[in-house]
Amino acid sequence: MKKLALSMLLAMSLTTSVFAAPTVLPLWPEGVPGAKNIGPEKFDRGSVSNVSEPSLTLVGPAVDRPNGTAVIVAPGGGYVRESFDREGLQYATWLSTLGVTTFVLKYRMQEFGHPAPLQDVLRAVRLLRARAGEFGIDPNRIGVMGSSAGGHLAATAGTLFDHPLGRTGAELDKVSARPDFLVLMYPVIAMEAPAAHMGSRKALIGTSPSPELVQLMSLEKQVTPKTPPTLLIHTQADQAVPVENSILFYQALTRNKVPAEMYLFEQGAHGMGMRDGLANASQWPRRAEEWLRARGLLTAPTPPAK
Template identity: 40%
Template sequence: MIDRRQAMLATLALGLPSVAGAQTAPPRLAGKAPVAGLPEPDETIDLWPKGAPGQPAKALIETVDERSKDSALTDRAVYGISRPRMVVFRPRIPNGNAVLITPGGGYRWVVIDKEGYEIARWLAARGWTCFVLFYRLPGEGWAAGPDVALSDAQRAMRLIRAGARDYGIMPERVAAMGFSAGGHVCADLATRFDASTYAPVDAADALAARPDVAAPIYPVQSMRLPFAHPGSRDLLLGHNPSAALESAHSPEDIVSASTPPTFLVHAEDDSVVPVENTLRLRAALKAKGIAVETHLFTHGGHGFGLRRAAGKPVERWPELFVAWAQTQGLS
């Protein structure tokens, strides 16, 4: 558990800044104007002040693709991320809560709008300070291999707590939320928050990386077939991984008494990531006595986020999350 006194000392006594120097701009399509009524965020936090560790042998070129056919609705995805960073959504009146959001993308890319900016805007409108993480992808040659996205998530959590004073948040009220493959990042962080995946960079790395609550939404979770999402599994672990490697990266096998309370959502008609991913993670959490709230919906498919949930019972999931988080002390 996070020690409140230790966290406050780190953020207040040390006075760690949330942002130092010029930061890398958010991922964007060159020359494309934002959608009317949806201003693009500008505030970012680079995770690694001296560059991300374990650079690939071949330099990456960050690329943003627009997948939407509707000019009034963006659906961007980014890959080739060599400068992992958080994009910040500040609420008008902070309620003290923060959330690290890890969008999905099958570990092929990181989606920007559908599972990043949209839920960040929704939560920020309700007082949450939101940090959308553009994490490095394990199939792009990083030295950390399958731990590279976890490294970014750990570092991000520590930087959020380091900047708690500047962001008007409480360091013991920081959630993690992830979708699909980003749900794997979220569940990995919730179960392996204290794993040593990178060499400490600065004083922020003395802070806890454990989220106070976790919300893996329709998560890629198991790395075992037939439950695993094949594309995410191949990019994370390579072809034909050993049983030991599968287990080491399946959060259901790593749940411990220190895993935070967890909120789970899945549609039973998900044809991309089987609902068994959520059911197996729930069973593992219950076996360790971890508080877990689970919502299963008949219809929703995969990747519903906010936009594809509209008009269905599953559209209530964000409200259910906020109500549940209040029961866990995030009020």
């Protein structure tokens, strides 16, 4: 019965978020910083590439009483493409059943390289915080969730939110870009062997990055006590992005006394998304829901006293 109820909720949410015209918010209406003419975006089997106009696609909560929590979802794809449907809209549909307002991030990738993705994710946090009232969200309950390279991008938001390279001189730079929590799915974290995913590294920082840039983008080395509470999910079976990436980040969080939880499952290849048939790994959405609920992120705010 629980599975049937969840399926019905997912179908309801899918109906409202996919068949209705989605709300798409441009990240840089005043003009994309460092704009390039790289031709049109490319769409292939649910993935998008060649992004030059970053945006947020809004998927609203599918329950009567939204809880005010917002999540920016960064799909993965090695900074070469973004798995927009499977690691974007699918996650958003699930989060909508929990009362969360979700924004799927379409960000710049290899055609621009660092720091364009960092600028895009920090701009997304600032935009939602500045317009929280318009979207019915709590400006102190804005999280970033990412998978694979999208997990690396989410982790950059949680570690480099104050970095000068994340600012462009826009008025919104005055708004805090620090997320309030992170959810990292089989994330790329390290930029050095043996744990590094070299494809993501090459796409983001090139074939011959400086040692300083490698250190900066090795996010296990950028964790501080200001890094937000984090949930990590990874598997032993991941042959693309080694599980050590999550372990290194978790260890850094622990050293810095940042609240963190980590689930390491046996089964589930890289990019598992919300796939069934992976034993305990298929239950990660339930574990994530428990973590969000325990942090008070799924409880509707108390209305002010009259």
